[in-house]
Amino acid sequence: MNHSGVTLDEIEVGMSASLSKTLGEVDIVLYSGITGDNNPVHVDEEFAKKTRFGTRIVQGMLTAGLISAILGTRLPGTGTIYIRQDLRFKAPVKIGDTAVATVTVREVNRERKRVILDTICKVGDTIVIEGEAEVMPPSKKA
Amino acid sequence: MNHSGVTLDEIEVGMSASLSKTLGEVDIVLYSGITGDNNPVHVDEEFAKKTRFGTRIVQGMLTAGLISAILGTRLPGTGTIYIRQDLRFKAPVKIGDTAVATVTVREVNRERKRVILDTICKVGDTIVIEGEAEVMPPSKKA
Numbered sequence: 324m325n326h327s328g329v330t331l332d333e334i335e336v337g338m339s340a341s342l343s344k345t346l347g348e349v350d351i352v353l354y355s356g357i358t359g360d361n362n363p364v365h366v367d368e369e370f371a372k373k374t375r376f377g378t379r380i381v382q383g384m385l386t387a388g389l390i391s392a393i394l395g396t397r398l399p400g401t402g403t404i405y406i407r408q409d410l411r412f413k414a415p416v417k418i419g420d421t422a423v424a425t426v427t428v429r430e431v432n433r434e435r436k437r438v439i440l441d442t443i444c445k446v447g448d449t450i451v452i453e454g455e456a457e458v459m460p461p462s463k464k465a
Numbered sequence: 466m467n468h469s470g471v472t473l474d475e476i477e478v479g480m481s482a483s484l485s486k487t488l489g490e491v492d493i494v495l496y497s498g499i500t501g502d503n504n505p506v507h508v509d510e511e512f513a514k515k516t517r518f519g520t521r522i523v524q525g526m527l528t529a530g531l532i533s534a535i536l537g538t539r540l541p542g543t544g545t546i547y548i549r550q551d552l553r554f555k556a557p558v559k560i561g562d563t564a565v566a567t568v569t570v571r572e573v574n575r576e577r578k579r580v581i582l583d584t585i586c587k588v589g590d591t592i593v594i595e596g597e598a599e600v601m602p603p604s605k606k607a
Contacts, residue, residue, distance in 0.1 A: 342501055350499045357492045357499075358530035359484055362537035364544075374544075383547045384526065384533040388500035391526040395504035402506075402516075405525045409551045 328400010331436055331460040336428050340398035342389050343423040346381045351418060354385045381416040387452055389424035390442045394458055398426055399438065402461025406437070409454040420446045426456065436460070470542010473578055473602040478570050482540035484531050485565040488523045493560060496527045523558040529594055531566035532584045536600055540568055541580065544603030548579070551596040562588045568598065578602070 329338070355361045360382050363370035371379040387410050395403055416422055423445050430439040436459050444452040471480070497503045502524050505512035513521040529552050537545055558564055565587050572581040578601050586594040 344501060353495050354499055354530070357496055357527065358534045359486060360530060360534035360537055362534075362543060362545075364537075382530070382533060382537075384530045384550070385499065387550075388496070388502060388524070388526045388530075391524060392500045392502035392504075395502055395506075395524075401504060403504075405554045407551075407553045408526070408529075409549075411549050412547045 328397055328403070329460065330399070330464060331433060331462055334399055334428060334431055334438055334460055336431055338398060339425060339427040340393050341423055341425040342393045342397070343421055344389060345421045346386065346416060346418065348418055350385065351379065351381055354382055358382070358384075360384075376415050376417070379418050381418060381420070383410070383412045383452065386416050386422050386444050389422060389444060390426060390452070390456065393424055393426050394440070394456060398428070399458060399460035404459040405456070406459060407457040408442070411453050412451070413453060414446075414449050414451045416446055416451050422446055422451065429455070436462070470539055470545070471602065472541070472606060473575060473604055476541055476570060476573055476580055476602055478573055480540060481567060481569040482535050483565055483567040484535045484539070485563055486531060487563045488528065488558060488560065490560055492527065493521065493523055496524055500524070500526075502526075518557050518559070521560050523560060523562070525552070525554045525594065528558050528564050528586050531564060531586060532568060532594075532598065535566055535568050536582070536598060540570070540582075541600060541602035546601040547598070548601060549599040550584070553595050554593070555595060556588075556591050556593045558588055558593050564588055564593065571597070578604070
């Protein structure tokens with residue numbers, strides 16, 4: 324009824340899913356309130372102008388949240404248990420940029436009930452985050 | 466003027482900082498909108514009741530955001546560049562739980578301008594996330 328995604332039996336190496344979102348000022352401001360990350364490089368344009376970035380940038384962990392969103396809602400989807408996430412922050416995301424997160428199944432171990440996925444976020448052709456996730460997909464549809 | 470935290474010259478192994486926050490319904494709902502992570506285990510109490518958790522749980526990457534907040538605002542603080550974050554999700558955080566994130570400096574390499582920190586989040590005595598961060602602290606105060 325509430326299920327979207329695939330089960331442990333259905334998931335296969337090479338399956339892939341993407342999610343894109345424009346990360347606007349409202350996202351940065353709300354995320355700052357939720358987490359306490361009010362670093363001036365995210366919320367103070369006058370400060371950010373003088374940094375190497377030249378303008379306010381998005382909190383890296385906010386962009387990484389797109390990866391988590393795909394894992395929990397699309398691939399594997401509903402019922403997935405998040406085990407591990409490794410993130411390498413490669414380039415800044417500026418306010419107003421559209422980030423595209425993509426997860427691709429690299430390994431499936433049905434006995435251990437574990438799946439490893441490559442996880443990447445891009446803005447245009449630039450990789451902004453790369454890494455990998457380990458999850459336990461649901462055994463059956465919710 | 467805008468600086469809080471320490472520089473590469475000042476940071477020492479063993480330094481530690483914590484940040485705690487009660488993660489309420491408003492955090493989960495706003496984070497769901499920001500990232501698209503509207504997995505029913507986070508936003509649908511009737512669904513979540515039937516899962517192993519028994520109630521709605523907080524998005525793991527939202528809790529992990531507390532780690533990022535400390536790194537960017539306290540230790541090392543303003544001007545820090547986030548290089549890498551590894552996260553292992555060990556236990557669920559329920560809506561209304563208060564999470565305490567703590568970062569502790571484990572290695573300082575002044576030549577490479579890199580610092581490695583142990584990063585942990587707890588609810589009461591239970592570790593909910595553990596992992597490590599690699600950052601580049603600022604060379605001078607902002």
